[in-house]
Amino acid sequence: MKIQPELCKVEDALSIIVGKWKTSILLHLISTGTMRYGEIKKAMGTITPKMLTTQLKELEEEGIIQRVVFPQVPPKVEYSMTEYGMTLEPILTALHNWSAAHPSHKARTNSTQTTNQ
Secondary structure, eight states: OOOOGGGOOHHHHHHHHOSTTHHHHHHHHHHHOSEEHHHHHHHHOSOOHHHHHHHHHHHHHTTSEEEEEEOSSSOEEEEEEOTTGGGGHHHHHHHHHHHHHHHHHHHHHHHHHHHHO
């Protein structure tokens, strides 16, 4: 497929999944499966409850994750990836692999540039 820059949808895709917390939320749900709100909060560390709620709501609105509320006291809420959301797994894996390899690439490039000067 030939990409036509003027028709490229990469920015649209990134606007949906990029944020300080969204990719981390997605990776936790992909690797762990269904998680309760408290489990996600604990896994995320320093995220505020308001920010976590906002990020989860945005991902749910996009159809990437699903939220299931169980009618009990206290309320039980679980989050999981939708089938559609799971289509992001190979994309996130590729980005992870690229990012993991980037520091050594950058070091080789910087080393080559230093040697050539």
